[in-house]
Amino acid sequence: MSDYHRRTAYAREAMTGHLLDWAHQPDPFKRYRHREVLPLPQPRPPRSGFWDLALAWPPPADGDAPALDAAGFAAIMLMSAGVTARAAGGMGDLGLRAPASAGALYPAELYAAACQVEGLADGLYHFDPETPGLHLLWPGRLAGAAARRLGGPPSRLSFFISAMYWRSLWKYRQRAYRYCLLDVGHLLANLELAVASCGLAPRFSADFPDASLGVFLGLASDDEAALAAVTAGEAPDDAGPEEAGLPPFDLQAQPLSARIGRDAEVLAAHAEGNLAEALPPRVWPAVRPPAGSLQLPEPERPPAGLLEVIRSRRSRRNFLPAAVHEKEVSALLKAALPEPAACQANVLLGPGGDLEPGVYRYAPGLNVLVPLPAPPDDARRGLARAALGQLWVGQAALVLALWADLKGLSQAGGPRAYRHAMLAAGRAGQRLYLAATALGLGCCGVGAFYDDEAARHARLPENGRMLYLLACGPVKGWGVGA
Template identity: 55%
Template sequence: MKPYHQTTAYTRQGMAGGFMDWANQPWPFKRYPDAPPQPLGEPRLPEASFWPSLLAWPPAPDAQAPPLDPAGLAGLLALAAGLTAQAHGGTYLRSPASAGALYPTELYLVASGLGWLADGLWHYAPEANAPRLLRPGNLAGAAAKVLGGRPRGLSFLLGALLWRSIWKYRTRAWRYCLLDGGHLLACLELALAACGLEQHPCLAPATSGGELLGLTPEREALVAGVGAGETVSEAGPEPPAWQPPEEEPLSPREQSDPTVAEAAALGLGERPGPEPDWPGEPAPVGAARLHPRPPEDGPALGRVMLARRSRRNFIPQGLNAAQVALLLAASLPMEGPLGATVLLGPGGDLPAGAHRYYPGDQALALVETGDRRAAAARACLDQMWVGQAALSLVLWADPARLDAAAGERGYARAMLAAGRAGQRLYLAATALGLGCCGVGAFYDAELAAAAALPSGAWPLYLVAAGPVKGGAPV
């Protein structure tokens, strides 16, 4: 994956001019003329409490959740990928964050043995908060071959419609597709747990997933999936060949990018890839131990997920150590493929500077003193609001470590994990009444220097958080 990451790195000297072809902007919703959505009725949101849900890893099924039914599935889908608001320009916002509000990630589900929903492959229509049946039949066995593990009553699959991101971000689009996939994955995992469902995520699905969904590889890529619910004993026979229902084009002149398509296909295999072992580094002597203590009377998970927005009107005010501890524990509750550097400004309990975060020990080690936020803002294409945020979480990867643990698929795993961590930071900030906004566009080498990253590290994502004007009411 090194050639793709290196060729899509931004530099000040290499940034070319361009324009947005607004007349050819992709439509935000997939449209199947012959597959109307099937209403599920009024959604019932889960009642799980926010902080216990967010801080648990792996996400633990809520033992108090009622059995899943149509209203429960409607609530689950609304939290995972549903519409939450309409911006002033008319753009619909959704539960997961998305670069440029382009929402390239599509959500599919395979149902088996539910009784109240026909067996088959369904596509989620967020504009209706309802699924549409694409392919009837018992496909639980086929989904299990894509995601690994036993056949289950529900299997969720995440596809990235490449043109939605290529339209704005061009060859760098695959980065955004993976980050956005991680955003939705985080929402889906939390929603499943809140609905009382066991889950088994897969960040390296098998190539047969594209065939199961009827995807055109250069147009839409399967990025991740989650098997959920109880196992089913009867998976059904091998599904016959099928022809996907007709789909309307995303825009008048839908286009592809061979570099993006090649990157999306890199590392895919005939079998789903198991989760690699990601041993973490212990915190060095002298690192500051954090002690995340969530409030006892926190809000409901569903309320926070629907209230999440991107807010960047930061004010010059620091964070206390308790707030920093909760934000970081929520973002990175486990070891994984990522490194994490935290840029803190003055005015809080912790010293200003660049700190390395160690998830296993929940500790911060000061790497460089001094306020480095302005340099990070300049590296983020001179978006100076970044420098006003009290905290910036810079997520990065060691390419040699990725290769050793996961081969060619390591890069995609890391980017998905960065999106997952970013979405969780969004949610934690929302619950604390703080603003939050992610940045995927930056001069790569400049951001690495501003954040004092280790030599050779690749910055993947910056997520800024802190107090904002007027607060962020839940």
Template identity: 35%
Template structure:
């Protein structure tokens, strides 16, 4: 038996918990929440011994405190039931998966389960504060252009802007002012808050651990007031740093259809690996993709809000695209592309046999003095860099299909919640909220959120091709508490099971108790086996990027109707699949909690 009251939580123990800020609240067992250390000094050794003893006895241990409250932690010891232990045993061990990865049997399943969280096998780690990565990329020594200080003026409501599709052809070409709006509201700083340790800057997109691995590049052609060229967007200063002259709106290795959309501006979304690896280690590639998905959808929504059409692509020549961007591909790589469609044909690009690297840009790819990228991430990124099959072919079977009958379906009525923010207000006020309160969610609010998920045009990157959505209800006025599948084409819910979902999901989400007060959760699920069979390892990118895109719509719709929202990428993977009764080979990729919060009731 473990003696009670003998050991306590030390300052920043295991330091795997969230950094303060707009972070996906992802704690590793024993993780710390809040900007200040808690507990006694010099207790780390005892805490390590305690955690080892607790795990060997089959217990959870937990410290938690609300974000921004700073102090206060709790230690809870809870014996895992035999059933809970047993239902997680189908998840292969890291050693077994690592061995399989070397044989490349199924790189999607191999990586995903190699990075699965298991309550009996999780090991804490300390953050290397001496090598904390920078969250802004600065390229020194190259010419730059200051973006005009303009704000968008969009009359549409934030909860419905996703469903508004402009005409087949834009009525005008984007201006430099439009480009500034796209950048600043697609991936800009929306607010600042001061802490004893410094000033924290919120952005228009959420990020796991507030580490913001993504960088944004823009290839522009034909914009008044801006020379044609490829630019890096320097968010902190509001500048465009010129990397290359000429027209680069056609991504290397892009599909044939790209020529027909006449892109006037092409955004390249990259991830700097070490920013997320610093905290999340092997699991970080999941967050690289999820964060990139959030950014992709943020760009799509602002482009559409301004009256233009957007085209998304995950298919391109990775090696050539990274060379075009002049990034060190071992540290930073392109994961997705978003284009603004033009009105008239563009001039063709001259494509050299090899892009010359830009020394200043390559040097800027280092975000820390010491960067150690795990082999698991190098493995899955290299595997997913190979294109197996075009992304517009095929579609995964929804996980809820086995539960579906026409008689049991519940239609989602087209109602509107009366409380609405404009699109600009929703972007500026969006946060990752955890202070949920047990208040009901109206039928109109539920309808708004679900319709935002269903309003994607069925294009080549239609997210529902790669993932399927589930709904967990705890306080929705129009449906019973339980688990439902969501059909975006028929706008209907498919009942799966009734009962309390939030308490178990809070435990599955690494015992984040605040999540039990959410009134609604939206889950994003995919069959890892089908992904690999259809699209090879690149299918993993398709699914995770799509999950991030869908989640971002939930964020904006929920914010616009006065609800809080928070994305969850950290959970016990095996327990989640079992509890949600997912079919074999299916996995939960990501989910978001939604509900009324303090100050917004």
């Protein structure tokens, strides 16, 4: 699987531009031919604090959490994938959403099988961020059918996140599968936090039988694929059938544009990771920091509500030549990567703070920085040039480089492990954005980079492949830099 990543690497000497086909710009909203949009129930956002949720991660098992009702369900949908701002786009008014998205193309779609949610009919729903509303795709008790595909016990809530390839292919062509996975990871991070803010413990899964789940969600398999799932809530009184008795399906979505593009490389990359059966949850090995590593202090938890943080998160790139301090670094990294993950992280720090500038490896879970041999020049500047010349990256106080030994991962965990690594990078990215927002700092994801050059500047080991970069720090016009 590392082959797809290698084949879609950007190299300085081999870049060819292409014009965007505006006549076939994909619709950012999925529309069904035979389903009305139902109004979203009135949301009741929980009042949870961002830091309490993000730092005490993973949240404890459900315990005595109150049963979720329709208002809580609506809040989860909006916090995960709702429109949070308006901006001018290529075709006019563009709704910017709660998760960041490469090129604001929003390939990710959100579905939920809900069962015994007070005030909401049992069934499989698709979230429409535009209205905002719900498509009831399939009424009935589907907890058993969802659990059959996800491999765990039935739950009252099963969420599914898919990607519609064409939205991303339109701009990024073969590299689109990378962006689809990263984008799904961004939405996943919001979804997990939103679920946790309702007192429920989100259980993540990415190892489900693809064909069977695709049929369950009514996806056109060459155009859309489920990439992540989250279950939550206690077992329903009656989970419904695992297979039998499901009504015939007529879930036809309108095409995203008059002509839909497909890409053999993307389809093959996805197919290579396909599974026929669900796998048990994976455990990722921890980084073992050597002696002399730097223990970061316990982060502070200044008041910041999850909803407000999600709502005010935006990509901010106008970085000031200012530092982030040890306590901020600690909070940012611990919130982004609270536990060992399928991706690794190197951290580039600029001068002026109370930490030595340079490049570090981060040990999630332990909140420890391992200094790496210092480069002769400021690695952030090199990384900015490697980020296709997006020079603001070099000005950011902190750059997070998310990477993985893709070959090693695939040898140990099969080709499906690639999806895990990219989802983990997207999830960490969204969590970094949120933590930066809560601290009054700017943040921006960077998916466009010359892969080998970026790996060199971020001091990745020889087998390390760059997955995703994020620049973070004080910015002009927002928070501490305002």
